Structures are given as structure tokens and as C-alpha cells.
Amino acid sequence: MIKHNKISVFEHQRLYVGQQGFKQSHFDALLKLNEYHDGNYFEPIAKGIRFNQYVGVIQVYGLTIEINPKADKDDDDYKWKGVLLKMLQACGKIKAESSGAANVKRQHLNLLEIYFELYLKELESLVRKGLIKQYRKQTKNTKALKGKLEFAEHISKNLIHKERFYTTHQVYDNNHFLHQVLHKALTIVSQFTTGTRLQDVTNRVKLSFPEVDEKAITAKQLNTIQLNRKSSSYSTALDLARLIILNYSPDISSGKEKMLSLLFDMNQLWEEFVLKQLQKACEGTGIEVSGQESKSFWGVNSLRPDIVLRKGSQTYVIDTKWKRPLKSSASVSDLRQMYAYCRFWDAEKAVLLYPGETSGNKFQSYLTDDYSNHNNNSPIEMDHQCKMGFVSVLDNSANLRNDVASEILKLLDF
Secondary structure, eight states: OOOOEEEEEETTOEEETTSTTOOHHHHHHHHHHHHHTTTOSEEEETTEEEEOSEEEEEEETTEEEEEEOOSOTTSOGGGGTTHHHHHHHHTTSSOTTOHHHHHHHHSOOOHHHHHHHHHHHHHHHHHHHOOOOEEEEEEEEESSOOSEEOHHHHHHHOSSOTTOEEEEEEEEESOSHHHHHHHHHHHHHHHHOTTSTTHHHHHHHHHHSOOOOOOOOOHHHHHTOOOOTTTGGGHHHHHHHHHHHHTEEEEEETTTEEEEEEEEEHHHHHHHHHHHHHHHHHTTTTOEEEEOOOEEEETTEEEOOSEEEEETTEEEEEEEOOSOOSSSSOOHHHHHHHHHHHHHHTOSEEEEEEESSSEEOOOEEEEEEEEEOTTTOOEEEEEEEEEEEEEOSBOTTSOBOSOHHHHHHHHTTO
């Protein structure tokens, strides 16, 4: 059984070679992974790395690095253990009923195992219901003439065997692209579950899965998959397979180390969490909540606020910020951005929303603008207001709050 060492860190924390089993080979592999992802995941420092806002799990053979979120460096570390899992559940990225999720509460957080388990359960379900067959083209020698005769190849391959025909024809079986994608992800999972509690489940699923051609799967191919009524039940399994395949980095360290990373940008996750909570809380209240609306700004550039709320003729804009600000006032660039949002969306109020102890500055007006009315050229007075708002992510028991939306609506003076 392979022994897996685990390292637990927080976003923006530093990790040096020699600490907690972190070796030079792991350091080299992470640098190559970071280069592949445009330097977003880490910042190289002397003899180590400094993590950015990406959180989740990285597994290099023999070592698992768990990167936990932490909104404020002054908060106690224990409060943020397991927060990522709960936020992923709240955003619908992990099924709440996953037994893997329950297992994590007793052990160290390992998102890879959770997603592996979800994937294996989806495959088991598909196999139990019966895998679908599809038509596909096959080019090979056959004993009967069917389909299209590939004349040049037929002549070169069958000069002696006159009884054979080299043709391109249709076959109806399990060896189609959907199953090739699922099998590719299953092969990756098997590499990383050796010696874990999921090894037996993985082996069982592999035995029950049909033999298919092993092919390299690209992101472009994954993005072209379209499901129909017959294959709609494959949706969840294919989503998980896509996640596993695209985060797998084979032979990233000179052919010696295979790596799988499952990392989430906390800025994006915080934005999605806030959006989901507001949409859920505002359902049936007459408040419309939308995310990532876009309007043209200059040439190919566009403006895209995180969250827009509408109540009757009133419009409000929220821009989410995961990290606590270093100063008590917003930066000039943030204020300019929020002002542009207010102008283009005719919003009365805008909030820069940070995690932290529930509080909020008073709304302050940017300035009063005079617009020219296109009909009668009379001035129209528009007053835009903005403030910094803070909402606690955790309750007193260090659990993820389920009433965040109500606090945010209070910040907007709803």
C-alpha cells in the first residue's frame, strides 16, 4: 500500500522545501503545474512557494497538499477547516448527501476523494441502468463488403487475402466517444486511489465497464459534447469526468510524477456563493437577482458587475471581494469601477462586499451628474451612492452561515 503524506495550508501561506515532507521534486512539479496555468496558482519564492487565492487539493505521488480558504489572516485557523467543502455544497458543486463529504468531517479534507467517490457512484449507476450504444464509423478489414470500400488501402492490404474487404462502415456498440471519455477519467481515478478507501470500489467499476479504445481527450473535444434524450443521464458523470481529465497533469515532472489538482478561485467561489444565497432568499419576494450581466463599454471591452438586484424601478449593484481590505476605505480603482457600474446600470446604490464581521459603512454619494435628456434637453439628476459592506461568513460555532443573504439585503437598506 502506498503511503500518502498530507500537508494542510491556507491560501496566501508559504510552504518551504523540507517542511512537512515537501521535497524538491514536489517543488519542481508544482512550478511546472503553475507555469502550465499561467502562474495563477502560486508565487515562487526562495526554496518554496507562496499560495495565491486558489484553494483545494493537489496530489503528487505520495503527497497531498490541502489548501484551505481563510478570509482574514488574523482569524483562528481552526474556524476555516472544512469551509471550502461547505461552500462547494452550497454552490451545488458537491452533492450534500455524499458519504465522502461525511467522511471528510472525521478526517482531513480531501476534495479529490469526494469527487472520485461521486464519479464512481455515477458510473455504477449508469452501468446498473444499462450503458447506451451509439453508431460510430469504423475502418477495418471485414469478410463481407459493407459500407464504403477504401480502394487504395484495400489493394495494399489485401493482395493476398482476396476474401477480405477494407471498408469504412457503421457499427452499433459501446465503443463510442462518451464511453471513451468516461473510461479516460476512470483510468486517472485508478492511479490516485491505490492504497485508499476507494481502491476496491474503483477496481469493481473498472471490471464492470466495457472495453473501449483508449484515446487522448482534449479540452476542445470535451466542449463539443452534446447530449440528447437518450444520453441525458450521462450529464453528471461527464461533468465530473471533464473536471478530472482537465485537472490531470501526466508526467509533468520529467516523466516521474503524475499530478492531479482540483483548485478553486476563492474570488469566484465567494461571488457564486453570495449570488446563490441571494437568489434563494429573494425567490418570490419581487426582487430580481442576476449575475454577470454584461454591457459594452469601449470597443471590444465590456462592463460586468458581479451581482445586480432589481426591485421595481430600483437597481442595486454588488461587487464581491473575498479578502479583507488593508485600509478602512476602498481603493480609487474600486470606486471608479463601481461608479461606472452605477452609470451604465442606472443603479442608485452599489456595495463593495467583503467577508468579515457584519458591519457596513454609510452610503456616500459619488457626485451628482447632469444628463442631457434626448427628448427635451432638460437636465436629469442622477445620484449614485456606494459603500463598503462586510458580512460574516461563519457563525459563532464556526459553521458556514445560512442567513448571509438577509445581512446583505440589510446592507443595501432593503
